[in-house]
Amino acid sequence: MYSIFLVDDEELELEMIRDYIRWEEMGIYVAGTALNGRDALEKIEVIQPDIVLTDVQMPVMNGLDMAKRVSELFDWIQFVFLTGHDEFNYVKSALNVGAVGYLLKPLDLSEIVSVIDKVKRRCEEVRMKNRSIRVTKSNIVREMMFEQNEERFRNLAASYHKLSRHTEPRxxxxxxxxxxxxxxxxxxxxxxxxxxxxxxxxxxxxxxxxxxxxxxxxxxxxxxxxxxxxxxxxxxxxxxxxxxxxxxxxxxxxxxxxxxxxxxxxxxxxxxxxxxxxxxxxxxxxxxxIYAKDVLRQLESRQIPPFQETAYFEDIHQLASEQAAQKLRDYFNRLVMLRIRKTEVCDFAIGLVERLLEGIHEPITESHKRAELYQSIYQCRTMIEIEAIIMDFAGHAIRTLEHRFMDKNARLVHQVRTTIDQTYHQAITINSLSDQVYLSPNYLRSIFKEKTGMTIHDYLTKIRLNKAKELLADDSLKVQDIAQRVGYESTSYFISLFLKSQGVTPNEYRKNI
Structure with missing residues (x-):
């Protein structure tokens, strides 16, 4: 639908044109009216209608002068003139200022419909032209944003100025x-x-x-x-x-x-x-x-502060979900204040999630699952989203622990696994473990295999060897030192276990890191 603005110095005539012509049936709505050219000019500058239907002869400012002024501001507005004088000079003047047509008083309905149809076709042509100009200008702006060639950039700028039709610098x-x-x-x-x-x-x-x-x-x-x-x-x-x-x-x-x-x-x-x-x-x-005042890039830092990880994991294992969540919220608020860079925040989040899962004995082992975790965190656009991911994993950890603690045997196995995780570097025997949970060694062996799918010895070996692989990244440590650090007094026995598990010796593994 197109908008039309009506101008006539005869108030009754103006009301008749506004109220008795069926504009809506022609796809037109009346956007406003005025009784003289000066009043019309002020209103048209604000309303910017598609069409102006105006009388030619008016006091204060006639329709022709008003049309010239409007056309200088908005060259796309279409004009139709009203005149009670069937004189060629008026018609010629009206057409010279860009009028699409003219109507003689008294108005004839069929003539109005014919002229308005012509005006609407012109309006659509103008809209299509302006839409094409807008698309071209937008494309030029985008090219200028990334153009590295200076001459090409100047040519684009010249084209933009030409399409904008601005005479003064902007x-x-x-x-x-x-x-x-x-x-x-x-x-x-x-x-x-x-x-x-x-x-x-x-x-x-x-x-x-x-x-x-x-x-x-x-x-x-x-x-x-x-x-x-x-x-x-x-x-x-x-x-x-x-x-x-x-x-x-x-x-x-x-x-x-x-x-x-x-x-x-x-x-x-x-x-x-x-x-x-x-x-x-x-x-x-x-x-x-976001405004410029919100940007605190001068505070941006790569130095991530320490996190109360031990206390946090204690809350998780004690099923204190709210206390754990508050520790995480406080820490992330601190990261925001310090403007810690995204890469450091993401790496911290990935490491914390991995340790959360290891704490409930669900380590990420499959490469695709690890990749999914990395992708989900690095794709986050805000720290709030990263915090929410950690919260979800923490919730999963607490629910898992709750479920296990409801099962007496699962609780006991969890206790044994936690002991192994924390004391793998010490001398551990089945008897020492069974004494801690007040079970016979054979019964402990049985429920441990049932709940984990592996023997206690295999689990201990797995933990020790995984830690050994981490230590092998440190070239300053000898294989003998590493063997002792993970709980093996015999270096040869450690090497044989490592070879059997990994298919290479510790030194060969170190070379491929």
Whole structure:
């Protein structure tokens, strides 16, 4: 549907045109009215209708002068003139200022329908042309963001200025909208579909607000809004717009709003700075608006602080879920304050999860499971998501322990395995273990094999050899030292066990690390 603005100095005539012509049946809605050219000019600058139907002869400012002024501001607005004088000079003047047609008073309905059909065809042509220009400008902006050849960059800038039809120098601002995994909110919705819906919504919003901006898909899941600094939106508007889009689309997005105006020649710096702002979501969380003041990159550090891991695992094994969760929350809050880099946070999270699973005797052994863990953590866009993954694994560990503790034999086997895990470097016998759990050696052997699928001796050997493989990475340690550190007094016996288990000697294993 197209909008029309009506101008006539005769109030009764204006009301008749507005109320008695069936505009909606022609696919038109009346956006406003005015009684003279000057009043119309002020209102049209705000409303920016598709069509203006105006009388020629009016006081204060006539229709022809008003049309010339409007056309200088908005060359896409279409004009139809009304005149009670069937004179060629008026018609010629009207057509010279770009009128699509003219109507004689008194109005004839069939003539109105014919002229409006012609105007609508012209409006559609203008829309198609403007849409093509917008697409071309957006493509140019995207190319300029990444173009390294200086001559090519200057040519692109010249093309952009030509399409923008600006005579004076302009400055621009950039906002980046990053999608926060739309498939998580709407299963089955791909990132591409989410981006398409976001772009369409943004185009409609800009059109409704009569704002011009170039929308650029800068990279996967990232929409850029490049606009004249004079038209830049207020902070309140961005906050309101983000909430409106999230409610309408059903998924969240994060906005990095760079309010610092830059010339077109500095667009690459503008994009680089705005992208750093968007990455700040890793610390502040997604689904919000980020401004330059939120970016604390000067604090960024690779030095990750120590974690109360012993106390944390004690809480896990005592099934104190809330105390363990609070320790983790406090630690992550500290990581946020220190702006610890993402790689360090991810590596810490992966190591903690692995130790959580080892603590309940479910180590990650299959390579694909390890790869899945790495991928799930490194793909997180915020520290909140990484913290949530650790929380899930901690919950799994506590539920597993709860289930085992309900089973007396499972609880006893867990106790024995924990003892072996902690004292593997000492002399361990079946008798010493059975004494700790008040069972006979034979019965302990039986329930241990039942619950774990391996003998106590095999489990002890596995733990010792796994630790030995870690120690072999240290070239300063001799094989004899390593054998003693993992509980073997006889180096030859250690080597024979290692060879049988790994298919190579300790020294051969060390060479392949």
């Amino acid at each position: 400055t621009y601002t950039l906002t980046l909208l990053g999608l926060d995994a739309p498939h998580a909110a709407q299963p089955g919705l791909s990132l591409e579909d989410g981006m398409a819906r976001l772009q369409t919504h943004m185009e409609e919003w800009l059109a409704d607000k009569k704002l011009e901006a170039d929308l650029i898909i800068c990279r996967e899941g990232e929409l850029g809004i490049f606009m004249d600094a004079a038209s830049h939106l207020s902070r309140f508007t961005w906050e309101d717009l983000l909430k409106q889009m999230q409610d309408a689309l059903g998924f969240t997005m994060t906005a990095a709003v760079n309010e610092e105006p830059e010339e077109l020649s500095r667009i690459q710096d503008l994009y680089r700075e705005t992208r750093l702002m968007l990455e700040e979501m890793f610390y502040v969380g997604n689904g919000r608006v």
